[in-house]
Amino acid sequence: MEFAVEVKDLCKTFSSGWFRKRKKEALKGIDLIVPVGAMWGILGPNGAGKTTLLSILSNLLTPEQGEVRILGLDFRTNGNEIRKRINLSSGHANFLWSMSVQENLKYYAMLYGLSGKSLNSKIETVMDMFSLKDFARVRFEELSTGTKQKLSLAKALINEPELLFLDEPTVGLDPDVTNRIRDIIKYLHQEKKITILITTHNMKEAEFLCEEVAFIINGSIKAKGSPQDLKEKLHLGDTILIDFKGLIPAAALKAMDGIYDIQIHNSSCKITVDNHRKRLAQILEFFTTQNIMMSHIHIKESDLEDVFISFTR
Ligand SMILES: Nc1ncnc2c1ncn2[C@@H]1O[C@H](COP(=O)(O)OP(=O)(O)OP(=O)(O)O)[C@@H](O)[C@H]1O
Ligand SMILES: [Mg+2]
Numbered sequence: 001m002e003f004a005v006e007v008k009d010l011c012k013t014f015s016s017g018w019f020r021k022r023k024k025e026a027l028k029g030i031d032l033i034v035p036v037g038a039m040w041g042i043l044g045p046n047g048a049g050k051t052t053l054l055s056i057l058s059n060l061l062t063p064e065q066g067e068v069r070i071l072g073l074d075f076r077t078n079g080n081e082i083r084k085r086i087n088l089s090s091g092h093a094n095f096l097w098s099m100s101v102q103e104n105l106k107y108y109a110m111l112y113g114l115s116g117k118s119l120n121s122k123i124e125t126v127m128d129m130f131s132l133k134d135f136a137r138v139r140f141e142e143l144s145t146g147t148k149q150k151l152s153l154a155k156a157l158i159n160e161p162e163l164l165f166l167d168e169p170t171v172g173l174d175p176d177v178t179n180r181i182r183d184i185i186k187y188l189h190q191e192k193k194i195t196i197l198i199t200t201h202n203m204k205e206a207e208f209l210c211e212e213v214a215f216i217i218n219g220s221i222k223a224k225g226s227p228q229d230l231k232e233k234l235h236l237g238d239t240i241l242i243d244f245k246g247l248i249p250a251a252a253l254k255a256m257d258g259i260y261d262i263q264i265h266n267s268s269c270k271i272t273v274d275n276h277r278k279r280l281a282q283i284l285e286f287f288t289t290q291n292i293m294m295s296h297i298h299i300k301e302s303d304l305e306d307v308f309i310s311f312t313r
Contacts (some may be wrong), residue, residue, distance in 0.1 A: 004037075004070070005068075005163070007069075011025070020254075027056075030216075033039045038195055038212065039209060042213070042216060044215055045312045049216050050167070052166050053216065057075075070086060070087055071086070085163065087157070088167065089169055095124050095151060095155075096228075101138060106119065108155050114158070132154060145216060150181075153166075153169060159207070161194060164188065164196045165198075206304055213226075222311055231306070232274070234306075237261075237272045239271070241296075241298040242268070242283075243269055245295050253265065258275065260273065284297075
């Protein structure tokens with residue numbers, strides 16, 4: 001098995017309303033292939049179709065069109081087998097509100113067929129991993145948002161999935177918990193070799209965690225690739241800001257390799273380059289040979305946030 005997820009021409013339309021039916025095409029022909037062992041991000045604005053896609057891949061929603069293979073198996077005919085080997089954690093999870101953390105985890109462990117010692121040791125392990133032991137006897141309804149999210153992640157590991165879908169796992173968490181959750185996600189991928197597909201609105205998180213990302217806009221995949229590939233494809237480049245004294249021969253500077261754009265305002269020059277690591281030395285040499293005094297240099301690398309803004313504008 002080479003691919004954890006294979007999706008072809010996937011479409012999903014929601015119908016709502018009793019008298020006047022309203023239709024919403026949430027997914028419009030998605031093609032996606034995710035290799036086993038990957039850690040990929042599904043990014044896009046609100047309402048783009050990310051949760052709908054993850055819900056279909058985790059067998060919670062049925063699409064009206066398209067082929068889906070999960071871990072090499074057709075999802076229409078092998079639902080039970082697939083469900084044993086995957087799991088989903090949502091940042092907006094709902095559990096049985098009157099049951100405690102431990103009882104909820106026990107409930108899910110039993111659904112996966114665990115019992116006795118193996119059930120207890122699994123629950124211990126996942127509670128340990130997400131520092132949930134102090135909350136073991138606290139009812140779900142009494143938990144804070146962050147602890148609910150940790151419970152959702154703990155639940156998602158109870159069947160030791162090979163493939164894990166994470167829908168905004170760090171939404172609403174404080175920076176310290178967010179960092180710890182990200183480290184655990186990285187550990188699950190790198191050490192436990194779990195294939196992970198994650199949605200997030202935090203581009204720093206996507207850049208930290210994901211080898212590749214797919215941008216969904218309005219139900220279609222607009223672009224796929226590593227964050228670096230996407231930055232280059234969009235010609236976003238890096239920005240070098242130089243405060244100077246003197247006269248800049250702008251045409252000669254612009255003619256140099258790798259320079260996308262130059263803007264000069266009074267004594268400040270903003271140069272957009274393909275890659276600052278490749279171009280900074282030659283730019284500084286140019287300024288020196290032209291006898292231009294430089295008083296301040298500031299570099300800003302483009303990031304996935306710039307890619308997101310370019311795609312969604
Ligand atoms: N049960 C439903 N009935 C009707 N429309 C729905 C339903 N679920 C989702 N939609 C619509 O489908 C589209 C995609 O929704 P989805 O929740 O997949 O977006 P998303 O990318 O996850 O957004 P967000 O970033 O806000 O979580 C939206 O327009 C949404 O309103
Ligand atoms: Mg969503």
